[in-house]
Amino acid sequence: MTKNKDDILALLQSPPMAFPVDNPYPAYQQLRERTPVYRISPMQWIITQYEDAVAILKHPDISHWGQDPQTQSMMFSEQGQMSKTLYAYAPDSNTPYRKKVLHALAAKNMKIEVEAMHQQASRVVERLRGRDQIEFMADFAHPFTFDTISRIIGVPKEKVEALSDIVGALLQSGGYSQYITYHPESGDGSAFINFLRALVAEKRARPDNDLCSALIEACTDGEDESFILSLVVFLFYAGHENMMKFLGNAVIALQSHEAVQDTLRKDPRLASSGVDELLRYDSPVQFLLMFAKERVQVGEAKIPSGSMLLVCVGAANRDPKIFSNPDQIDLQRRPAHLSFGAGPYRCIGAGLAQLQAGVGLGKFISATKAYNIERNKIQWKSIPYMLRGPSAFPMTMAWNHDFQPA
Numbered sequence: 001m002t003k004n005k006d007d008i009l010a011l012l013q014s015p016p017m018a019f020p021v022d023n024p025y026p027a028y029q030q031l032r033e034r035t036p037v038y039r040i041s042p043m044q045w046i047i048t049q050y051e052d053a054v055a056i057l058k059h060p061d062i063s064h065w066g067q068d069p070q071t072q073s074m075m076f077s078e079q080g081q082m083s084k085t086l087y088a089y090a091p092d093s094n095t096p097y098r099k100k101v102l103h104a105l106a107a108k109n110m111k112i113e114v115e116a117m118h119q120q121a122s123r124v125v126e127r128l129r130g131r132d133q134i135e136f137m138a139d140f141a142h143p144f145t146f147d148t149i150s151r152i153i154g155v156p157k158e159k160v161e162a163l164s165d166i167v168g169a170l171l172q173s174g175g176y177s178q179y180i181t182y183h184p185e186s187g188d189g190s191a192f193i194n195f196l197r198a199l200v201a202e203k204r205a206r207p208d209n210d211l212c213s214a215l216i217e218a219c220t221d222g223e224d225e226s227f228i229l230s231l232v233v234f235l236f237y238a239g240h241e242n243m244m245k246f247l248g249n250a251v252i253a254l255q256s257h258e259a260v261q262d263t264l265r266k267d268p269r270l271a272s273s274g275v276d277e278l279l280r281y282d283s284p285v286q287f288l289l290m291f292a293k294e295r296v297q298v299g300e301a302k303i304p305s306g307s308m309l310l311v312c313v314g315a316a317n318r319d320p321k322i323f324s325n326p327d328q329i330d331l332q333r334r335p336a337h338l339s340f341g342a343g344p345y346r347c348i349g350a351g352l353a354q355l356q357a358g359v360g361l362g363k364f365i366s367a368t369k370a371y372n373i374e375r376n377k378i379q380w381k382s383i384p385y386m387l388r389g390p391s392a393f394p395m396t397m398a399w400n401h402d403f404q405p406a
């Protein structure tokens with residue numbers, strides 16, 4: 001068994017097989033048709049067919065990276081902060097953190113949340129409507145999605161805008177992930193961490209009905225501050241970056257699907273029922289990283305114990321055996337896509353994400369008559385074998401002046 005942190009870093013830094021970041025789908029298709037269970041190195045496999053992907057996500061002898069004690073010790077030479085944070089949210093870790101967050105999410109009044117999402121989307125659109133050109137990610141995707149995740153986590157309303165500016169700058173310089181491994185002794189005094197430290201202190205003193213308070217309540221075992229901060233950062237990371245990337249991917253995809261765009265413009269409510277199809281078509285999460293705890297069979301391949309399985313969600317979501325005309329967006333489809341994971345590894349914020357995505361997309365499209373994106377100006381952000389989506393792109397706007405923000 002050779003899997004450890006260095007193997008993972010080597011894999012991510014010099015991917016043995018690279019997929020074009022602007023459009024990986026033709027390469028996925030080739031792989032899926034030729035070698036659906038593809039061995040990229042003696043202990044690393046790429047899985048591209050939908051049925052194999054689902055079987056792996058539900059297989060008792062296969063686990064998620066860092067999500068049970070065995071894969072933890074395979075992956076990480078030491079119990080670092082990143083490893084502890086992933087473990088805290090793991091389905092099979094038997095720790096209270098994931099459960100508390102799930103309960104706190106379930107206790108949210110989604111009617112109120114949806115109302116607040118509509119208001120924020122309208123505010124953001126109103127601010128943009130005089131401009132011929134916008135940068136979609138910073139001008140719409142960020143302020144719209146950040147408002148929801150901040151409220152859910154428990155940032156006081158009057159402080160959301162200040163934190164949004166801090167995070168906007170953070171996203172330009174590497175994003176959240178650097179802070180999941182945050183250690184207080186590093187002396188890092190970033191504005192973001194200072195803000196969260198004050199938030200945690202405030203919630204300790206006055207707990208409320210929010211995710212930050214739920215996490216603090218779960219920490220009954222003398223957990224140190226850096227651990228709690230990492231858990232909160234992880235929630236921002238999971239709930240904000242993926243949402244932004246979903247919206248970016250969706251408006252880029254709709255540019256080449258004008259009929260679908262027009263349908264959404266005529267009836268923006270269809271955005272909510274179409275979210276899953278847009279997630280299937282282009283997911284921010286492109287791969288799920290799994291480990292074989294025992295020798296397993298996937299398709300024809302016998303996979304040795306200790307192997308790393310790179311489950312390609314992007315390829316599985318366009319498997320023609322499951323989805324007819326997979327390269328087309330069909331808003332009538334109700335696809336069982338894998339963009340939120342599956343089985344025990346399903347995203348815990350999926351319900352919230354679906355609501356938010358529908359409101360944001362519906363509002364944005366109905367506020368426009370048309371828009372234009374030059375594909376060669378899109379800046380892509382990709383973490384090989386994990387995430388893919390735009391980080392910035394200019395959009396030329398024709399606004400719909402009859403649009404009435406609700």
Ligand code: HEM
Pocket residue numbers: 064089090091234235238239240242243246283284285288289338339340341344345346347348349350352353357
């Ligand atoms: C379109 C938006 C989103 C997508 C595509 C997405 C996708 C995913 C996926 C695929 C996973 C499993 C990751 C893995 O096992 O490697 C995951 C986990 C997670 N998601 Fe989401 N997510 C989204 C939005 C959200 C939101 C809004 C929240 C807010 C609460 C959230 C919170 C989480 C958390 C805490 C986990 C970790 C749980 C675990 O590791 O099993 N996500 N998400």
